[in-house]
Amino acid sequence: MIEAVRLCKSFGSTQAVDHVSWSIQPGEVFCLLGANGAGKTTTINMFLNFIEPSSGEARIGGLDVVAHPVETKKKLSYIPEQVTLYPNLSGLENLRFFTRLAQAAVDSDAELLAILAQVGLTADQARRRVGTYSKGMRQKVGIAITIAKGASALLLDEPTSGLDPKASNDFSELLTVLSGRGVAILMATHDLFRAKESGTRVGIMKHGRLVETLDTKQLGHSDLEQIYLRHMHD
Amino acid sequence: MARLRQGYGGQVLFLARHEWRVMRANAIVRLVVAVFGIALVGSTMLGMARAERERTTLADYENRQGALPFRTPASRLGADAVANERGWLAMLPPAPLAHLAIGQGDVYPNYIKVTARSLDALVTGDQIEHPLSVASGQFDVAFVILFLYPLLIFAVSFDLTAGERDRGTLRMVLSQPVTLRQVVAGKMIVRVALLLVPAIVLPFATQFAGAPQYAAGARWERMLLWSIAVIAYASVWHGLALVVNARGLKAPANALVLAGLWLLFVVVGPSAVNLLIATRYPMPSRVEAAVQARAATQEATVQGSRELGQFLQDHPTSGNVGREGMRQFALLQAQRDQRVADRLQSVEATFNEQLKKQQHLASWLSVLSPTMIAQGVLLDVAGTSTYRYEYFRHEASKFQRQWRAYFEPRVLDAATITSQEYVDAPDFRFREEDDTVMRDRILLPIALLTGFALLLWWAGFRRYARYQL
Numbered sequence: 042m043i044e045a046v047r048l049c050k051s052f053g054s055t056q057a058v059d060h061v062s063w064s065i066q067p068g069e070v071f072c073l074l075g076a077n078g079a080g081k082t083t084t085i086n087m088f089l090n091f092i093e094p095s096s097g098e099a100r101i102g103g104l105d106v107v108a109h110p111v112e113t114k115k116k117l118s119y120i121p122e123q124v125t126l127y128p129n130l131s132g133l134e135n136l137r138f139f140t141r142l143a144q145a146a147v148d149s150d151a152e153l154l155a156i157l158a159q160v161g162l163t164a165d166q167a168r169r170r171v172g173t174y175s176k177g178m179r180q181k182v183g184i185a186i187t188i189a190k191g192a193s194a195l196l197l198d199e200p201t202s203g204l205d206p207k208a209s210n211d212f213s214e215l216l217t218v219l220s221g222r223g224v225a226i227l228m229a230t231h232d233l234f235r236a237k238e239s240g241t242r243v244g245i246m247k248h249g250r251l252v253e254t255l256d257t258k259q260l261g262h263s264d265l266e267q268i269y270l271r272h273m274h275d
Numbered sequence: 276m277a278r279l280r281q282g283y284g285g286q287v288l289f290l291a292r293h294e295w296r297v298m299r300a301n302a303i304v305r306l307v308v309a310v311f312g313i314a315l316v317g318s319t320m321l322g323m324a325r326a327e328r329e330r331t332t333l334a335d336y337e338n339r340q341g342a343l344p345f346r347t348p349a350s351r352l353g354a355d356a357v358a359n360e361r362g363w364l365a366m367l368p369p370a371p372l373a374h375l376a377i378g379q380g381d382v383y384p385n386y387i388k389v390t391a392r393s394l395d396a397l398v399t400g401d402q403i404e405h406p407l408s409v410a411s412g413q414f415d416v417a418f419v420i421l422f423l424y425p426l427l428i429f430a431v432s433f434d435l436t437a438g439e440r441d442r443g444t445l446r447m448v449l450s451q452p453v454t455l456r457q458v459v460a461g462k463m464i465v466r467v468a469l470l471l472v473p474a475i476v477l478p479f480a481t482q483f484a485g486a487p488q489y490a491a492g493a494r495w496e497r498m499l500l501w502s503i504a505v506i507a508y509a510s511v512w513h514g515l516a517l518v519v520n521a522r523g524l525k526a527p528a529n530a531l532v533l534a535g536l537w538l539l540f541v542v543v544g545p546s547a548v549n550l551l552i553a554t555r556y557p558m559p560s561r562v563e564a565a566v567q568a569r570a571a572t573q574e575a576t577v578q579g580s581r582e583l584g585q586f587l588q589d590h591p592t593s594g595n596v597g598r599e600g601m602r603q604f605a606l607l608q609a610q611r612d613q614r615v616a617d618r619l620q621s622v623e624a625t626f627n628e629q630l631k632k633q634q635h636l637a638s639w640l641s642v643l644s645p646t647m648i649a650q651g652v653l654l655d656v657a658g659t660s661t662y663r664y665e666y667f668r669h670e671a672s673k674f675q676r677q678w679r680a681y682f683e684p685r686v687l688d689a690a691t692i693t694s695q696e697y698v699d700a701p702d703f704r705f706r707e708e709d710d711t712v713m714r715d716r717i718l719l720p721i722a723l724l725t726g727f728a729l730l731l732w733w734a735g736f737r738r739y740a741r742y743q744l
Contacts, residue, residue, distance in 0.1 A: 089450055091744045111452040119450035125443035129300040138293055142286070142451040196450075 042066060043088065043194050043225045048097035050083050050249075057083045059249035060097070065242075067193065067223040070216060072236035072257075074269055075246035081229035084246075085196050088227070089119055101194050115143065117194040118187035122202055124179040128172035132162060132182050135171055136189060143190040153189060160185045160215055177208035184215045187224070195219060197228040201235055213239045237265050245272050286453050290461030298431070298465060307430050312473050314419045319481040322374030322415050327486075329369045329385065336364055336386065343694055351691035355605065357700075358391035358682030359612075365389050365671040365703040370658025371497050375478060376417035378659025387671045389703065391682040392612040416478045417653045420505055421646050422541055424474060425512040429533040431466050432516035434526040435459065436742070441525065446744055459739055463517065471509055475502045496710065500656045500717065507724035508649040514731025521738035544644035548637065556632045571618035579611020601689035609687060634661065641720075648724055652717045658707075662716065666708045677701040 043065040050058040058080040065071040073081045086092040088099045090106045090113070099106045101113040126135040136153050147153065157167045160181040171179065180200055187195050197216075201209040209232075216239050220226055230236055236243050237257055243265065245253040252272055255265070298304045344352060344361060367385040370378075436459065439445040448458055479498060519532050586607055590600055641647035654660035681700050685692060 086744075089446075091446065091449065110454065114450060114452040117450070119447070121443060121446060123443055125447055127297060127444065129297065139447070139451060141289060142293075142448065142453060144452065 042100070042102055043071070043196075043227050044098075044100040044103075045084070045088075046098040046100065048084065048087060048099055049095045050080075050087060050092060051095050056249050058087070058094075061246075061249075061251045062097075063244065063251065063254070065194075065225045065227055067225050068220050069242065070220050070226040070228065070240045072240035072243045073227065073229040073246060074231070074233065074236060074243060075229075076273060079246040080249040081246055082198055083249075085119075085198050085227070085229055088117070088196055090114075116192060117196060118183075118190055118192035120180065120183040120187070120195070120197045120200045122199040123176070124183040126171045126174075126179060126182060128170065130171060131168050132157060132171055132174065132178070132185075133167040136167075136182060136185050139186045140189040143186075145190045147189045147191075153185075156185045156189050157182070159188065161211060175208075177204050177211070180204070180208075180212055181215070184212075184219070187219065193224060195224050195226045195228075197226065197230075199230055200228065201230065201232055209235065233265055233269060234262065237262050245269060247272055283457065287457050287460045287464070290453065290458055291464040294462050294465040298469065304431055304469070307427050308469060308473065311419075311423070311427050311470060312477060314423055315416060315473060315477040316481050318414055318416045318419050319374065319478040320485065322377070323482060323485055325377070326369045326374040329373070329380075333366050333368060333385065336366060340364055343697065345694040345697070348694050351693055352697075354682055354685035354688070354690045354692050355608070357692055357697060358678070358686055360390075362388050362390040363674075363678060363700075363703060365667075365674055365705070367664070367667045367705055370663060371494050371707075372501060372657040373659055374482065375415065375501065376654050376657035376659050377413045377415045378417070378654035378657060379661050379664055380659045381413070383661075383664035383667075385667075387668065389671060389675045389678050391679045391686055392609075392616055417650070417657065420474060420508065420653065421650055424470065424509060425541060425646070426537055427470055428466070428509065428512045429516055429530070429537060431469060432513065432520065433530040433533050435462055435466075435516065435520035435529075437520065437524065437526040437529060440523075440742075440744060449744065455739055455742060456736055459517075459521075459736065463513065466516075467509070467513055471506065474505055474509065497656050497658075500714070501653065504649060504652045504656060504717070504721055504724075507721050507728060508645060510728035511645040511724055511731065514728045514735060517735030518731050518738065521735045521742060523741075523743050540644045541646045545647050548640045548643065548647065551640065552633050552636050555636060556629050567622050568619055571622055572615050575611060575614035575618050579607065579614060582607050583611065598689065602687065605687050605689045609683075642723065645724060645727060648720045652720045652724075655713055655717050662713070663708065667705060670705060671703065674701065674703045 043063075045061045045063050048058055048061045049056070061080075061084060063071065073084070075081050083092060084099075087094050088101065088106060090099075090110045093107055102116045104113050104116075106113045126132075127138070130138070133150065133153055136157060137150070140147055140153065147156070154164050154167055158164070162178060162181055162185070166174075166178065171182070174182075183200075195216075201212055204212060213235055216226060216228070220241070228236075228240070237260065240257045243255045243257055243260075244251050245255075245268070253268065255268065257265075260268075340363070344357070365387045369385075370380075373380065436445060436455075439448070445458070449455060515536055516533060519529050519536070524532070583604070586604055637647075638651070641651060651660065655662060678701055685696075
């Protein structure tokens with residue numbers, strides 16, 4: 042469960058995140074839309090405890106991330122726009138490192154290779170240096186980390202930007218698989234199409250505030266675009 | 276395996292092992308370690324060869340000195356010739372760890388000619404030169420540790436977290452259940468071990484591989500003290516690197532700041548201190564010292580020679596001198612020698628006094644640079660600091676008084692001595708100063724270095740709490 046409870050963050054006189062509240066349940070994919078500077082990344086950074094909230098709470102699995110920084114990180118996984126791994130190590134070695142760092146139960150190479158296969162990386166690719174990987178392949182390793190770690194919460198910060206449509210679609214399918222396994226997912230994105238396709242709910246952020254929350258089932262693609270643009274023009 | 280890593284320390288060690296893998300793949304790191312290793316082994320080998328040469332030279336002198344100057348056991352020699360012309364060479368064997376640091380070895384002589392008149396005057400040697408200025412230009416293990424080591428610490432530490440932060444890897448790592456301090460601790464462990472292990476192991480391994488006699492018991496304690504000093508010194512530089520990295524600058528900016536600190540503490544600081552000392556207590560030049568000494572000697576010689584000349588005029592042939600005349604001649608000669616010695620001593624005393632003041636000031640100002648503190652400690656432990664040479668001179672001086680007490684009555688009596696009398700004369704065997712004296716001397720400087728290091732490490736880790744990702 043990913044919960045924001047009246048979450049605020051100000052930098053000097055700038056209110057970057059302004060009383061944001063939500064509760065993302067297991068299996069739910071909550072897509073956070075908004076222009077650049079709307080406060081999406083700041084919000085995600087607060088859930089990662091990279092930035093301390095000015096007030097309010099960011100909770101993972103019911104625990105406040107500031108009070109329980111290590112415990113909450115055992116439950117969550119993070120995929121940024123660029124999954125930056127160690128370029129001199131192979132995909133498998135990177136996965137092994139992050140999985141062991143997460144103190145996950147998965148430990149053997151066979152298990153790790155099986156997970157990499159699930160996300161669409163062959164054993165051959167898994168043994169290649171990550172320095173030779175495309176962005177899509179690195180994002181897949183990010184998903185593999187989430188699976189291997191057994192994370193119950195996933196934070197994604199514009200994970201599909203720069204991906205070609207096929208890679209983007211593959212990525213969305215993996216998210217659907219994760220959500221099917223009960224992972225609560227928070228994804229900041231600019232991609233309205235992806236948000237409608239993969240999301241169960243959509244939140245629109247503007248000037249640090251969550252101005253609208255919508256259920257994707259009750260929306261058409263054009264509806265979402267219109268609502269979004271209306272907020273941006275206000 | 277996973278269970279072992281549950282704890283805080285377990286995570287740090289796991290991160291350290293990962294860091295080791297990443298660093299091993301880095302060509303610059305491999306180059307740094309190779310350069311360090313070659314410098315350490317090379318300087319140890321050069322040092323061992325130098326100590327061996329010194330030992331051979333002294334052994335040669337020792338053999339020559341051991342041979343009796345008498346043609347047959349029954350022959351006799353003039354007491355003056357034995358006591359003053361031949362004299363006795365007081366020799367200082369190479370220091371326990373002389374192969375690690377030349378120190379003051381090229382400033383102070385390792386033998387002193389003792390005669391019934393005086394010690395060989397200081398001013399005739401090369402020793403009136405400021406030790407600090409001389410000590411910086413030698414290639415020995417101490418040089419590698421004091422000057423090169425900090426630079427290499429910076430070379431592997433300038434990008435502790437900045438590169439990973441800028442590339443984004445650090446965010447990936449910190450999204451796992453670890454703290455930034457654990458990550459930094461893991462990185463520091465590898466960087467410390469990477470250079471500290473060769474810094475301590477290689478010189479000793481080289482010495483044992485090259486000459487097993489170095490394993491002799493007495494050196495172990497000094498080797499331990501040397502290692503402690505190296506650890507304390509390296510910790511200060513690692514601490515500095517940590518503090519600079521914790522400020523969150525970019526890697527090239529860190530490199531620039533660290534290079535500046537190296538220049539400040541290793542080059543500019545000691546030079547400024549030398550300059551300050553030289554300005555505060557200027558030392559007359561060696562040339563001037565030699566001129567003064569020569570003038571003093573000449574003056575005394577002229578006066579003495581006038582009296583001796585008068586004596587010789589009064590006694591134109593040796594036939595009519597008689598034993599009493601010879602005694603009178605010996606007395607005049609002794610008086611002249613004494614005058615020369617007194618004058619030389621006063622010149623020497625002026626220099627020694629100035630040198631003492633300089634050393635006193637230097638020891639106070641050395642706290643401004645970890646390199647200067649560590650230099651004092653390493654030389655003292657190696658046995659090539661000023662202290663050992665001063666102690667040697669002190670011992671030689673004591674011996675000179677015995678030599679003089681034994682021979683002077685015979686010289687003044689214009690006597691001749693037998694080989695048995697010669698054998699019975701006192702001889703000089705250098706006994707090392709008690710190690711506790713050295714330990715007491717280095718205790719405070721080592722504590723000071725350790726204190727600095729702890730402070731820097733504490734400040735660095737504290738500052739990392741505010742590190743912006």
